[in-house]
Amino acid sequence: MKVLVTGATGNTGRHVVSGLRDAGVDVRVLVRDPAKAPEGTEAVVGDITDPAEAAEGVDAVYFVWPFYSAEGIDKAVKPFKDKKIAYVSSAAAEEGGFWGDVEEAVRNVTGDWTFLRITGLATNTLGWVGQAKTGKVRAPYGQAKRSLVHEKDVADMAIKAFTEDHARQIYLVTGPEALSQADQVRIIGEALGTPAKWEEQPIEEAITQLGEEFAKSALPYWASLVDDPEPVSLDVAKVTGHPARSFDDWARERFS
Structure with a gap:
């Protein structure tokens, strides 16, 4: 092949x-x-x-x-x-x-x-690293809960798709838990060795920073995740035979 x-x-x-x-x-x-x-x-x-x-x-x-x-x-x-x-x-x-x-x-x-x-890649949080090194990340919707996935788990799923029969299958690929964005920042800070906390950013300021076009879709979605977190799926474990890697795993690999 x-x-x-x-x-x-x-x-x-x-x-x-x-x-x-x-x-x-x-x-x-x-x-x-x-x-x-x-x-x-x-x-x-x-x-x-x-x-x-x-x-x-x-x-x-x-x-x-x-x-x-x-x-x-x-x-x-x-x-x-x-x-x-x-x-x-x-x-x-x-x-x-x-x-x-x-x-x-x-x-x-x-x-x-x-x-x-x-649902989203853990690498999407790399944009916070510069701020996290100063001890504070200023962004909107810190309590939005996301089940971000380690990029290695996406790769493992794809390799199984090529080496086994997974034709006409739809898999939901997520991390093992839905963490708030504030918790993600805390974990990044711990991995960096620099305690970091979340500071809630006013929406109008966020729109200016993100750009109106991106903010138009991103902000309502993040707002929805405060009360309705992203789903957590067992498909990674079912297909690969190992549990999905955690956000802690990802952060330690990246920054420790």
Whole structure:
């Protein structure tokens, strides 16, 4: 088997590459800069919006769509016709939107798909690290509770999708618990060796800092998580055979 890994230098893709190579699977990567291709892989220079050359001759695709729109998705997935595809989607796809549109496009080109719907990556909190080092993170909705997932768990799920039969399966990929954003900051501070606390940021200030377009979708979602936390799923344990890694695990690996 030969697997094409898109996003091979990103948060999850680099772990997919190493895991597949450890499993003895041939790996091709789609990269803009061949100098950044992971060691031991076949690199094809190109872009995810036009992956025809990279897709030629592979059996499976680890697919990451990095845009907040489904524009161009039909052209992007057309070269993946009848191949095994593991697509990193979002829990938000349950409600449709562009995530749902991308899933539908994948379904239209192959019957051998696996959707890994994540709540969010633990790496999303890296933007707080600079503030955490000063002892305080100023942001909105500190009591919003998120079940962020370790990027290695996403990779482990994808590797199982390629090496076992998980065709036409949708998995909810989460961390083992829903932690408040304030608790996430505390854990990051502990891993850094610098106690850090949350300071609630006024909404108007947050809109200015985040940008109006992003704030329009992010702030209502975070507000909803104060009383209705993100779900916690056992799918990581069910598929991989090991429990989902905790946010503490992630922070210690990153910063200790």
